[in-house]
Amino acid sequence: MIIGSNLAKIYGKGSVEVRALDGVDISIRKGEFVGITGASGSGKSTLLHLLGLLDRPTSGSLIIDGVEVASLNERQRTLFRLNRLGYVFQDYALVPELTAEENIYLPSKVRGMTVKECTRACRDILGLVGLKDRVSFLPGEMSGGEQQRVAIARALINNPAILLADEPCANLDTRNSTVILELIRKLNKELDQTVVMVSHEEWHQKYFDRVVVMQDGKIVSGGE
Amino acid sequence: MLEEEQVAFFLASRLITRGNKGTLLLTIMIIAMVFVNLIFLPSIIAGIVVLFNQQNIDYSYGNLVIEPREDQLLITRVGELQQKINRVPGVVASTPRYSGAATIVSKGKSTTPLLIAINPDDEKQVLKIHTGIASGDYLNDGDTGQILIGTTLAGNKDQTVDRTPTLGGVDVGKTVEVTFRNGVTRQYRIKGIIASGQFSVDSSAFITRKELDSVLGTTDTANQILVRTQTTGKEEAMRITLMQYGIQEKIWTWQDKSADFLKSIVGSFDIINVISTIVSLVIAVVVIFIVIFINTVYRRKQIGILQAIGIDRSIIIKSYIFQALFIFASGTLAGCALLFVLLQYLTASPLVFPGGPVAPVLEPMLLFRAIASLFIVSLIAGFLPSWLTTREDLLSAIRG
Numbered sequence: 368m369i370i371g372s373n374l375a376k377i378y379g380k381g382s383v384e385v386r387a388l389d390g391v392d393i394s395i396r397k398g399e400f401v402g403i404t405g406a407s408g409s410g411k412s413t414l415l416h417l418l419g420l421l422d423r424p425t426s427g428s429l430i431i432d433g434v435e436v437a438s439l440n441e442r443q444r445t446l447f448r449l450n451r452l453g454y455v456f457q458d459y460a461l462v463p464e465l466t467a468e469e470n471i472y473l474p475s476k477v478r479g480m481t482v483k484e485c486t487r488a489c490r491d492i493l494g495l496v497g498l499k500d501r502v503s504f505l506p507g508e509m510s511g512g513e514q515q516r517v518a519i520a521r522a523l524i525n526n527p528a529i530l531l532a533d534e535p536c537a538n539l540d541t542r543n544s545t546v547i548l549e550l551i552r553k554l555n556k557e558l559d560q561t562v563v564m565v566s567h568e569e570w571h572q573k574y575f576d577r578v579v580v581m582q583d584g585k586i587v588s589g590g591e
Numbered sequence: 592m593l594e595e596e597q598v599a600f601f602l603a604s605r606l607i608t609r610g611n612k613g614t615l616l617l618t619i620m621i622i623a624m625v626f627v628n629l630i631f632l633p634s635i636i637a638g639i640v641v642l643f644n645q646q647n648i649d650y651s652y653g654n655l656v657i658e659p660r661e662d663q664l665l666i667t668r669v670g671e672l673q674q675k676i677n678r679v680p681g682v683v684a685s686t687p688r689y690s691g692a693a694t695i696v697s698k699g700k701s702t703t704p705l706l707i708a709i710n711p712d713d714e715k716q717v718l719k720i721h722t723g724i725a726s727g728d729y730l731n732d733g734d735t736g737q738i739l740i741g742t743t744l745a746g747n748k749d750q751t752v753d754r755t756p757t758l759g760g761v762d763v764g765k766t767v768e769v770t771f772r773n774g775v776t777r778q779y780r781i782k783g784i785i786a787s788g789q790f791s792v793d794s795s796a797f798i799t800r801k802e803l804d805s806v807l808g809t810t811d812t813a814n815q816i817l818v819r820t821q822t823t824g825k826e827e828a829m830r831i832t833l834m835q836y837g838i839q840e841k842i843w844t845w846q847d848k849s850a851d852f853l854k855s856i857v858g859s860f861d862i863i864n865v866i867s868t869i870v871s872l873v874i875a876v877v878v879i880f881i882v883i884f885i886n887t888v889y890r891r892k893q894i895g896i897l898q899a900i901g902i903d904r905s906i907i908i909k910s911y912i913f914q915a916l917f918i919f920a921s922g923t924l925a926g927c928a929l930l931f932v933l934l935q936y937l938t939a940s941p942l943v944f945p946g947g948p949v950a951p952v953l954e955p956m957l958l959f960r961a962i963a964s965l966f967i968v969s970l971i972a973g974f975l976p977s978w979l980t981t982r983e984d985l986l987s988a989i990r991g
């Protein structure tokens with residue numbers, strides 16, 4: 368359960384201040400697949416950064432799974448990201464020197480699983496995203512779609528409360544985008560995984576349970 | 592806590608094994624060179640100092656030098672004193688000398704070097720001058736009418752080559768005329784030419800004490816007794832032992848005798864050494880730093896992403912420290928190998944200084960200092976850039 372109230376993010380100061388987010392109220396229930404759309408510069412990424420604890424709001428409150436995130440210090444925020452959040456970036460952002468498996472292994476090992484448990488979990492999750500036969504491939508040896516699926520697996524390895532994805536299909540063609548969207552949809556349905564995904568593609572919307580529309584730093588519909 | 596190190600090590604090992612091999616190799620090579628540079632010159636200098644010291648002991652002073660008592664000009668009853676000295680435990684041998692200026696003339700060329708009267712057999716047990724005979728023979732105890740001439744004193748036929756007054760290229764078998772302080776003049780046949788490499792020896796002349804006694808009419812006198820002890824380096828203790836055995840003459844160690852000369856040389860070498868060490872270290876710092884810094888800056892985005900997915904900065908910093916330590920360890924190892932090859936080469940074809948070949952002296956302290964300083968530099972070079980990068984704003988790091 369995510370509850371953001373009156374969230375604001377203001378860049379700059381004085382006369383040149385930019386209200387990237389301007390009084391956003393949003394709540395997301397467990398198991399929901401929420402899509403965020405809106406024009407470029409409307410504040411979609413900014414909101415996702417706040418939800419992903421990659422950035423702090425200028426004002427407002429954000430409660431994720433009952434935790435007021437403003438109360439966390441830097442180390443606790445990192446831990447929170449590790450244990451409760453999964454983040455998927457537009458450009459996959461895998462470590463190029465690590466194989467598919469090792470990329471996923473990293474956050475699970477940090478969380479304190481034994482090597483055996485990690486390896487098992489990594490294989491399982493790579494199977495889930497359909498990359499059983501890419502286990503020991505380096506990112507440079509995989510297609511964009513495959514890399515993004517590894518990134519999704521990495522985001523999911525620690526069973527996060529929310530999977531956050533900022534335009535995960537932006538660098539992919541329609542066929543690969545469909546694969547990713549189908550995959551996320553499947554994870555959402557089968558694992559009851561809460562998903563918040565930013566997309567400005569009209570045709571993506573059929574996958575979402577709910578569409579949040581943003582404009583000029585405000586939610587104009589779907590915020591609930 | 593060990594969990595963190597495990598992950599950091601895992602990350603570091605992958606970044607090293609799958610990263611750019613060329614850069615890695617180059618960095619390791621540079622560290623190796625710096626390591627060699629940190630060790631090599633100081634060890635040569637240490638070798639030179641050891642050589643100088645050994646030369647002083649072997650050709651000029653022995654370990655201890657005994658000189659006349661406070662208010663006396665000569666040591667008298669030398670034979671008795673020598674027996675007393677030789678009985679002291681730790682003493683190998685002693686050799687009395689009577690040295691003074693004398694004028695030597697050969698074919699109209701005249702110069703006034705130090706003329707040293709010796710007991711050849713005693714000398715052989717204390718000094719190594721007898722090993723430096725370039726031509727002819729060394730003196731024997733009973734020799735009269737014979738003289739040894741140092742090669743510098745003997746000089747060259749081509750006078751322009753000589754930097755000090757010489758006899759103009761005299762040789763074995765020729766006769767020179769020596770005028771002593773008391774005005775006595777005698778003819779001597781040159782028995783041998785000495786080329787020891789030690790200037791003070793090679794610019795002197797030697798006759799037997801027996802000969803000098805017949806000239807001066809003295810018996811059993813000397814102005815120095817040189818003493819060879821079993822171990823070098825314990826001269827101060829031996830000096831005290833000799834005093835305890837009732838030697839009332841002045842006792843100097845070879846260090847006392849050669850202090851000024853040696854200190855100034857060692858001092859200059861030390862300055863060269865310090866400068867070279869500092870330069871090497873600065874190069875090491877800059878190189879390790881630049882390489883790791885560029886590496887971290889280049890991976891700024893990746894470091895941001897690792898933090899974004901929940902990898903704590905301490906893990907990231909540690910992984911960069913591990914990488915730096917790996918570079919340090921391989922660099923040092925490669926440096927050791929390089930050094931070994933270099934030392935092998937120098938043993939095969941040594942650097943020859945006046946006085947003999949210089950063997951590089953590898954002091955453990957020197958090795959330790961080089962390794963420790965490189966270690967610390969690597970640690971800082973691993974820590975600082977990653978510390979700075981992980982301190983940055985997460986979002987701007989991720990944006991790249």
Ligand SMILES: Nc1ncnc2c1ncn2[C@@H]1O[C@H](COP(=O)(O)OP(=O)(O)OP(=O)(O)O)[C@@H](O)[C@H]1O
Pocket residue numbers: 378379385386387405406407408409410411412413414567
């Ligand atoms: N670091 C920053 N400094 C100043 N202004 C910023 C900064 N980051 C974002 N902004 C501003 O905040 C506003 C919202 O940006 P945001 O990235 O959230 O838009 P977006 O909806 O994700 O757009 P897009 O669809 O192009 O990704 C924009 O006007 C942008 O210029």
Ligand SMILES: [Mg+2]
Pocket residue numbers: 411412413
């Ligand atoms: Mg955006």
